[in-house]
Amino acid sequence: MQQFTLSELNKTIKETLQDTFPAPVWVVAEVSEMKENRTGHCYLELVEKEENTILARSRATIWSYTYRMLKPYFETTTGQTFSQGIKILVQVSVEYHPAYGLSLNIKDIDPVYSVGDMAMQRKEIINRLKQEGVFEMNKELDLPLVPQKIAVISSATAAGYLDFINQLQNNENGFVFYTKLFEATMQGAETEPSIIRALEHIFQYDDFFDAVAIIRGGGATADLSSFDSYNLAYTITQFPLPIITGIGHEKDDTIIDLVAQTRMKTPTAVAEFLIAGVNRFYEQLLYNENEIAQLARNLIDKENTKLEQMAGNLNHLVTQFIIEKQMRISHLGNELQQNVNRFSFKKRHEINSLTHNLHSAVSLWFVETKNRTEQKRRVLKRVVGESLLKEEAALLHYRDLIAAKSKRILLFEHEKIKLSENTIRLLNPENILKRGYSLTLKNGKAVKSSSELNLNDEIETLFSKGKVKSKIVKKA
Secondary structure, three states: OOOOOHHHHHHHHHHHHHHHOOOOEEEEEEEEEEEEOOOOOEEEEEEEEEOOEEEEEEEEEEOHHHHHHHHHHHHHHHOOOOOOOOEEEEEEEEEEEOOOEEEEEEEEEOHHHHHHHHHHHHHHHHHHHHHOOOOOOOOOOOOOOOOOEEEEEEOOOOHHHHHHHHHHHOOOOOOOOEEEEEEOOOOOOOHHHHHHHHHHHHHOOOOOOOEEEEEOOOOOHHHHHHHOOHHHHHHHHOOOOOEEEEOOOOOOOOHHHHHOOEEEOOHHHHHHHHHHHHHHHHHHHHHHHHHHHHHHHHHHHHHHHHHHHHHHHHHHHHHHHHHHHHHHHHHHHHHHHHHHHHHHHHHHHHHHHHHHHHOOOOHHHHHHHHHHHHHHHHHHHHHHHHHHHHHHHHHHHHHHHHHHHHHHHHHHHHHHHHHHHHHHHHHOHHHHHHOOOOEEEEOOEEOOOHHHOOOOOEEEEEOOOOEEEEEOOOOO
8 A cells, every 4th residue: 555645645746736737727716805915915715606605715826016917907907896706717827835735826817707797797686686676666766855854875085975065065045954974985895885784874764864875976987896786786775765876987877876766977966966956846935935926916906806896886876876865855855845736726725715705704704714724734834844854864864874884895895905914914924033933943844842852952043033053951
C-alpha cells in the first residue's frame, strides 16, 4: 500500500493541477463575499448556485495591480458596482498551495457577460412583480389634494437632499411643508436594507404623512444597481403611502422608479412637483373665492331688483286703490247730492203747494207747519252730514291701512337686505379675526380641542394682524 505524507500529497495535487491547467481558464461564478485589504488586494469567495443550493465554492484573489485596472473597467462598462451578489465571467489561473489549499487568481474579467446577466435579472424581477400582481399597486394610490407632510428617505449630507429642502422652504408662494428625514445609505451594499428599514419606520406613522420621497443627488451610474432590488421594489409596492422617487439620473429608470407612484428625475424636480400640487389647490381656492363673491354680489343685485320691482308694483297698486276709492266717493257724493236736491225740491214744492192752498185756510197752523218743516230740514242735514262723515272716515281708514302695510313691507325687505349683508360680512374670516378671535394651528392644522395638544408641542396662533408661536407648558 502506497503512503504519502500530507505535504507530499499536497505537492502531488499541485503538480497534477499545473499539468491539467497549464494556462488560465474562463470561469462563471457568483461573488458571495468580497473584501479589500489596506494594500489594495481583493479577496473573494466565488460560488455556483442552483436556486438556493450551493453546488461549488472556491476562494479567489485579485492582486492590487490587476484590481486597480479591472474594477473601474468593469464598473464603467456595466454601470454596476463591482460588489458581492453579482454574477461574473472571469479568467483565472488555478493555483494550489500546500499550506493554504486551492485558490483562483483572477487575471481578467468580461463585463459583457455581467451586463447581460444584470439585464436578465432586472427583467426577471419586473416580470415577477407583474406576475404577483403588485407592480402597479403603489401607482394606484392617490396623492392627497394638498400633499404637505412628506417623509424623506435620503442621506442627511447629500447635496440632493439639501437642494430638495431649500426648494420647498423657499418657494415663491410661501407654501409651508412639513418634512421629516429618515436617514438611509443611498449607495453601496447597505442601500437596500437601510431604505427598507426607513420605510418600516415611516410605516409606524403612515396616518400622519401624505407621501414618501426617496431622493438621491446624482452619483455614479454604477450605484443605481442597489435600486434594482426585488425586496426593495416589493416593499414599495406594498407600502400604504404614495412614494415619489428622485434618484438623480435623467436617462436611467431603476425598478423602484417603475413601481413608485410618481417618478421624477431629480430631488429638485420632486420638490417642484409637490409645490405645483399645492399651487393648483391654492389657485382653485382663489377661483372658488371669486366665484362665491360674484354669486353673493349677483344675489344682492337680484334681491335689490326684486325689491325695486315690488316697491314699484306696490306704489302702483296704492295709487290705483286711492284713485278707485276717490272715484267711488265722488260718485257716491254726486248721487247723494242729486238725491238731496230732488228731495229738497220735492219738499219745497209740497210746502209751497200746501202753503198756497192752505195759506188762507190754515194761517193759524202756519207757524206749526213751518217748525215741522225746519225740524225735518235739520234731520235731513244731520243724516246727510253723518253719511258724508262715515264715507270720509272709511276713506281715511283705508288710506291709513295702505300706508301702514306699505311701510311694514318696505321695512321688512330693508331688514332682509341688511341681514344678508351682515351675514356675509360676519362670515368673512378676516372680520372674525378682527373681532378678537384667533386661529391656533399645530403643524399647519387647526386645533379644535385641547385634547389634540401635548406638553412641549409647538403651536402657531394667527391674529388679524400677525402671528405668534408658542409651546405647551401646562394643560388644565
